[in-house]
Amino acid sequence: TANPDYDLSKPLDLDGVGLRQKLASYGDPHFSLFMRKLFIKALGYSEDALSRPIVGIVNTYSSFNPCHANIPQLIDAVKRGVQLSGGLAIDFPTISLHESFASPTSMYLRNLMSMDTEEMIQAQPVDSVVLIGGCDKTTPAQLMGGISANKPIIHLVTGPMMPGSFQGVRIGACTDCRNNWANFRAGTLDIEDISALNEELAPTAGTCGVMGTASTMSCILLALGLMPLSLPSATAPAVSSSRLRIAEATGTHAVALAKSQLRPQTLLSRESFLNAITVLQAVGGSTNAIVHLMAIVNRHPQLAGSITLQTIDEIGRKTPLLVDLKPSGDNYMTDFHNAGGMLALLHELKSLLHLKAMTITGRTLGEELAHIPFRPLPLDSPLKSTIHPFNQPLYPASSLIVLSKGNLASAGGAVIKASASKDRSLLSHTGPAVVFSGPKDLAERIDSANLNVTPSSVLILQNIGPVGNPGMPEAGLIPIPRKLAAKGVTDMLRISDGRMSGTAGGTIILHVSPESADPESVLGVIQDGDVITFDAEGRYLHVEIGEEVIRRRIEQRKNMMMMGEGCGRSAWIVREKERGYRGLYMREVNQAEQGADFGFLTAAGPK
Numbered sequence: 001t002a003n004p005d006y007d008l009s010k011p012l013d014l015d016g017v018g019l020r021q022k023l024a025s026y027g028d029p030h031f032s033l034f035m036r037k038l039f040i041k042a043l044g045y046s047e048d049a050l051s052r053p054i055v056g057i058v059n060t061y062s063s064f065n066p067c068h069a070n071i072p073q074l075i076d077a078v079k080r081g082v083q084l085s086g087g088l089a090i091d092f093p094t095i096s097l098h099e100s101f102a103s104p105t106s107m108y109l110r111n112l113m114s115m116d117t118e119e120m121i122q123a124q125p126v127d128s129v130v131l132i133g134g135c136d137k138t139t140p141a142q143l144m145g146g147i148s149a150n151k152p153i154i155h156l157v158t159g160p161m162m163p164g165s166f167q168g169v170r171i172g173a174c175t176d177c178r179n180n181w182a183n184f185r186a187g188t189l190d191i192e193d194i195s196a197l198n199e200e201l202a203p204t205a206g207t208c209g210v211m212g213t214a215s216t217m218s219c220i221l222l223a224l225g226l227m228p229l230s231l232p233s234a235t236a237p238a239v240s241s242s243r244l245r246i247a248e249a250t251g252t253h254a255v256a257l258a259k260s261q262l263r264p265q266t267l268l269s270r271e272s273f274l275n276a277i278t279v280l281q282a283v284g285g286s287t288n289a290i291v292h293l294m295a296i297v298n299r300h301p302q303l304a305g306s307i308t309l310q311t312i313d314e315i316g317r318k319t320p321l322l323v324d325l326k327p328s329g330d331n332y333m334t335d336f337h338n339a340g341g342m343l344a345l346l347h348e349l350k351s352l353l354h355l356k357a358m359t360i361t362g363r364t365l366g367e368e369l370a371h372i373p374f375r376p377l378p379l380d381s382p383l384k385s386t387i388h389p390f391n392q393p394l395y396p397a398s399s400l401i402v403l404s405k406g407n408l409a410s411a412g413g414a415v416i417k418a419s420a421s422k423d424r425s426l427l428s429h430t431g432p433a434v435v436f437s438g439p440k441d442l443a444e445r446i447d448s449a450n451l452n453v454t455p456s457s458v459l460i461l462q463n464i465g466p467v468g469n470p471g472m473p474e475a476g477l478i479p480i481p482r483k484l485a486a487k488g489v490t491d492m493l494r495i496s497d498g499r500m501s502g503t504a505g506g507t508i509i510l511h512v513s514p515e516s517a518d519p520e521s522v523l524g525v526i527q528d529g530d531v532i533t534f535d536a537e538g539r540y541l542h543v544e545i546g547e548e549v550i551r552r553r554i555e556q557r558k559n560m561m562m563m564g565e566g567c568g569r570s571a572w573i574v575r576e577k578e579r580g581y582r583g584l585y586m587r588e589v590n591q592a593e594q595g596a597d598f599g600f601l602t603a604a605g606p607k
């Protein structure tokens with residue numbers, strides 16, 4: 001099959017997806033094609049090569065991105081798969097985001113990466129695209145862009161890293177980074193220990209080795225049908241030979257997709273997303289994945305708005321937590337992989353899944369599960385405890401909870417990963433607020449000996465929402481005040497409008513919306529000593545102050561904002577004057593329950 005984007009022998013096909021490209025460059029479409037062809041020939045391609053289906057491979061390698069360190073080998077393997085199947089593989093770069101090297105936050109750049117991905121897929125003459133990503137924000141950005149571009153896509157993740165070891169104990173990024181750092185803060189680990197741990201916490205290339213955001217998104221991509229189920233696409237370690245065979249197979253599938261032209265807006269249905277949310281709950285996935293899922297679904301013209309936070313909560317109520325991985329449980333991604341990975345989990349969850357949902361092979365999820373050979377682990381296998389049987393769950397239901405009642409949650413909701421709570425008595429709790437107005441205030445006072453705080457206090461951190469602290473930092477894991485940590489307190493109820501790393505645990509309420517920078521936000525007017533009531537079971541989050549008091553405080557705060565007062569609280573106002581990408585981000589970003597995407601990128605279009 002000739003690729004019409006290069007073929008001069010046939011009349012131009014001016015319909016379909018290539019239209020924009022054919023007409024854009026030089027006005028005259030035949031001349032544009034002539035130019036395109038002479039320039040691609042400068043790369044040494046033959047007529048034969050150019051007559052093949054063209055598979056684009058998105059290269060997100062960066063020397064600043066250890067989670068993507070294996071991408072050069074993966075590209076080689078994808079190309080092998082493409083070329084063995086009669087296609088032509090052409091790789092091209094987009095930006096790469098690593099959690100630790102994307103200041104101010106990787107979330108700030110996720111939408112930029114999605115725009116880069118969408119536009120480069122649109123701009124270039126590809127018949128299908130392999131999206132290689134892995135680190136937390138990369139796979140969501142690629143899928144958001146991929147859905148908007150709507151050319152056939154298939155995902156390939158870089159795969160999780162291996163666990164390391166410290167004094168005979170397995171460790172891995174990043175749950176153990178946080179636990180050990182907390183121990184160092186509490187004085188139970190010394191500087192030599194924490195330095196030795198630093199050498200071992202990320203011992204290989206690949207994504208964080210627990211059920212953090214990267215692993216959660218890998219499982220979700222597979223549940224959405226966007227990676228092959230016949231291979232351990234979501235869980236094979238980054239450094240395994242299996243990962244390279246998956247890459248080769250991905251190339252093969254990409255050629256088939258180039259021919260079938262199965263596009264993401266066609267492949268993805270409401271049922272695909274319901275399956276993804278079921279998996280999210282069953283793996284005890286990252287709270288960040290909720291934000292990403294909302295952004296992803298809202299890119300889809302037919303599905304935008306039909307899947308909401310409420311859907312996530314409803315599915316949670318009937319979905320048990322089955323996968324025993326940190327931070328909700330004890331194990332690492334390699335254990336999940338060795339225990340059978342996603343294929344085993346999907347068999348366990350079968351009664352909850354929508355089996356008619358389509359996958360990239362052109363077969364439904366039900367057909368794939370029926371046709372891919374699957375042998376459960378022997379009953380006495382020590383790995384049996386990693387994927388629990390459906391009727392013996394690790395946590396009965398609602399690993400991730402959406403709060404929707406009470407004056408702090410009824411407007412835009414809030415989210416908590418209940419299964420990662422360390423002190424489950426805090427899941428129903430009333431206590432006085434200790435309020436920090438932002439990360440700087442927190443840093444200055446959290447460890448102060450004078451801080452008026454007890455273990456039953458509720459720590460509130462304001463101004464870390466999408467607009468208030470552009471990029472919505474993962475600062476929701478407010479540290480336990482040093483004086484309480486030293487006494488052995490390991491968990492407290494903590495509330496913010498920010499995010500938390502998927503690898504973190506604790507009783508932590510996140511994504512409160514509208515964010516506190518919004519002049520109308522209730523979170524924004526909470527003061528020290530206000531009594532907070534939280535009830536996970538009732539989905540309830542409330543500050544015990546009257547409606548009139550709230551109104552008065554909101555009006556007072558608005559006046560202060562207009563006068564430019566109130567440390568850092570005027571982000572809402574100053575965003576009109578910010579330049580560049582920061583200005584674009586602050587003006588256009590929507591709230592967490594909508595996905596923290598730019599309004600103009602959503603299927604609903606410009607605001």
Ligand code: FES
Pocket residue numbers: 067098099100134135136173174206207208212214
């Ligand atoms: Fe890349 Fe954790 S830092 S996946």
Ligand code: MG
Pocket residue numbers: 099136212213214501502503
């Ligand atoms: Mg993370």
